Amino acid sequence: MKPERLIDSTPTPDGADLLLYERDGVFTLRIGGIELMTSRAHDSEIELARLAAKLVDRNVRPRVLVGGLGMGYTARAVLDSVPRPSEVVVAELLPAVVRWNREHLGDLAGRPMDDRRLTIVEKDLFEVIKESPGAFDVILNDVDNGPGGCALDRNERLYRPDGLAAIRRSLRPGGVLGIWCVEDDPRFFKALSSAGFRAHTETIYARNVAKGHRHTVFIGQRK
Numbered sequence: 307m308k309p310e311r312l313i314d315s316t317p318t319p320d321g322a323d324l325l326l327y328e329r330d331g332v333f334t335l336r337i338g339g340i341e342l343m344t345s346r347a348h349d350s351e352i353e354l355a356r357l358a359a360k361l362v363d364r365n366v367r368p369r370v371l372v373g374g375l376g377m378g379y380t381a382r383a384v385l386d387s388v389p390r391p392s393e394v395v396v397a398e399l400l401p402a403v404v405r406w407n408r409e410h411l412g413d414l415a416g417r418p419m420d421d422r423r424l425t426i427v428e429k430d431l432f433e434v435i436k437e438s439p440g441a442f443d444v445i446l447n448d449v450d451n452g453p454g455g456c457a458l459d460r461n462e463r464l465y466r467p468d469g470l471a472a473i474r475r476s477l478r479p480g481g482v483l484g485i486w487c488v489e490d491d492p493r494f495f496k497a498l499s500s501a502g503f504r505a506h507t508e509t510i511y512a513r514n515v516a517k518g519h520r521h522t523v524f525i526g527q528r529k
C-alpha cells in the first residue's frame with residue numbers, strides 16, 4: 307500500500323489546520339486529528355440531500371442552502387435530487403476548500419461547481435443564515451460532525467436554540483432543514499422539535515453496505 311501523502315493544508319479560524327490527504331485515489335479531510343470525511347464513505351451525505359428532497363413541494367423551484375462544500379457530494383446530491391432547484395447556494399468558510407474542489411476533488415462528485423445552478427459563497431454558514439430571513443426552501447447543515455463533536459468551536463452555535471431559531475427564520479413556510487451528524491443525539495432531537503420543527507431521524511451506513519460506520523441524519527420541517 308502506498309503511503310498517505312499530504313496534498314495541502316489551510317488554517318481555520320480556531321487555529322487548527324485543515325489537512326487534505328490522498329492515498330491510492332482516496333481523499334481524506336482531517337482537522338486536529340479528527341477525520342471530517344473521506345471519499346471512501348460518503349453515502350450518508352448523499353442521503354442527507356435525498357431525505358430533504360422528499361419533503362419539498364414538487365410544484366416549486368426551491369432555493370437551497372448547503373452548509374459546507376466538503377468534497378462536493380452533498381451539493382451534487384442536491385442538484386440531482388431536489389425537484390428543479392432554482393438555485394443552490396453553498397456556504398464554505400475556507401477558500402482553500404473551494405480551491406481544492408477545483409484542483410483535486412472535483413471529479414469525485416461529478417464536478418458540481420460546474421453546474422450553473424450552483425453558487426459558492428465563501429462565508430460562514432451561520433452568517434449567511436442570519437442575513438437571509440425567509441430566503442430558502444431547504445437548508446442542509448453539513449459543516450461539522452454534529453452537536454456533540456464539533457471540530458470548530460464556532461459551529462456549535464448552529465445546534466443551539468438561538469441558532470435553530472435563526473435557521474427557522476431563514477426558511478420559508480414548510481421549509482426543510484437537514485443536518486448530518488456522526489452519531490445520534492436524542493437531546494438534540496428534542497431541541498430541534500422545541501425549535502418549531504416536525505423532526506425525525508434516519509440512521510444510515512456511511513458506505514452503501516449493511517456494515518461498518520453508521521451516521522445520523524436529522525430532518526426537520528418548519529411547522
